[in-house]
Amino acid sequence: MAARLIAAGYGLSVWNRTVAKTAPLAALGAEVVADKKAVAHCSTVFTMVSTTDDLKAILFAADGLLGTEARPQRIVDMSSISDAGSAEIRETLTASGVAYLSAPVSGNAKVAKAGKLLVVASGSKADYDAIQPLLGAMARAVTYVGEGERARVWKIAHNTMFGVMTQTLCEVTLLAEKAGIPRHLFLEAMNQSVLGSMFTRYKSPALVNLDFTTTFTPKLLLKDMELGLAAARAHGVVMPTASTARDGLLALSHQYPGDIDFSVLLVELARAAGMKLVPENVAVSDGLA
Structure with a gap:
């Protein structure tokens, strides 16, 4: 910057x-x-x-x-x-x-x-x-x-959605893989669909190749989701989906407290599904070029 x-x-x-x-x-x-x-x-x-x-x-x-x-x-x-x-x-x-x-x-x-x-x-x-x-x-x-402080509320809401989207993207990617669809093919098609976004595109290389080089740690994302839920309580807004994602992120932050990307959530969700992931070693565009 x-x-x-x-x-x-x-x-x-x-x-x-x-x-x-x-x-x-x-x-x-x-x-x-x-x-x-x-x-x-x-x-x-x-x-x-x-x-x-x-x-x-x-x-x-x-x-x-x-x-x-x-x-x-x-x-x-x-x-x-x-x-x-x-x-x-x-x-x-x-x-x-x-x-x-x-x-x-x-x-x-x-x-x-x-x-x-x-x-x-x-x-x-x-x-x-x-x-x-x-x-x-x-x-x-x-x-x-x-x-x-309206910009603060915007960012809190944004990063709360960030946590929810990460949880969902990892879940559906694992569903597709366990059903036989390679991660890179599933995400390539997802990124071309109405649900594709800058977020899904730039996280695809990490999920496909299990490259968890840090962009944002579980601990920092947890901090932001806690801020989001605190704001929801203050304003009387019910956020059940965000609450569930926050609990999963809390567990992830205990498993990975150090310098690693939050997308390592994929590995923990795979373990819960009885899956052992390996890098696909496929070049995937992150949409930022």
């Missing part, structure tokens, strides 16, 4: 908790800073971390971004965090004179590199209009959904 901003001609100062991750951006011309406070001079600061607590620490801890007299004009957070936590952050930033936009994304690192992210934003319309060109440089599409 940062590389796409550089390619679009924007000047960047970058900071990462893991310094080595900034090396490719330095090679592209970004200024790498050792102290996050050093980006406070930027008019717009983008943040993207794993949890609400991570974001609060980066912004408000003693060594945080706002621990200096310098203030960015606005902070745009692109993390997947709770709407309640985001509202607390908005309140604190507003009191500090810093505007705040929520702008979570749909898409993993490979999608981002291909320029096919979707960004959904909420907050002040004036601030959104000011940074829309920046968001547009990162993504294939950008949607403004209104004031406050």
Whole structure:
């Protein structure tokens, strides 16, 4: 995402908790800073971390971004965090004179590199209009959904569906395979049907070849589904299908707590069906070229 901003001609100062991750951006011309406070001079600061607590620490801890007299004009957070936590952050930033936009994304690192992210934003319309060109440089599409934390609710709903779709896609793929249809043939036809989507296409290579190189871990997807169910409780919405998928994901996160892709769910569901899977070693398009 940062590389796409550089390619679009924007000047960047970058900071990462893991310094080595900034090396490719330095090679592209970004200024790498050792102290996050050093980006406070930027008019717009983008943040993207794993949890609400991570974001609060980066912004408000003693060594945080706002621990200096310098203030960015606005902070745009692109993390997947709770709407309640985001509202607390908005309140604190507003009191500090810093505007705040929520702008979570749909898409993993490979999608981002291909320029096919979707960004959904909420907050002040004036601030959104000011940074829309920046968001547009990162993504294939950008949607403004209104004031406050509406973008957080959108992302929570999106990733809840993500968990449900993963469960369903793995289940039906195994059904077809146990009935004698090779995974690559089943998914090839599925991807050409009315039910095919960008999601089914880009997960097909992983399911066909059992390549579980990490794009999103079971633990992180579980976190997002928990946020989705919490939001459902808060708004009085019944979500029985999501609840069932969440329980399966909880078990998966215990089996695979580390750095592995959530699509490893296929292996666990196969074991429950008495199946032992092997990679098919077939080239499958992920639709991102």
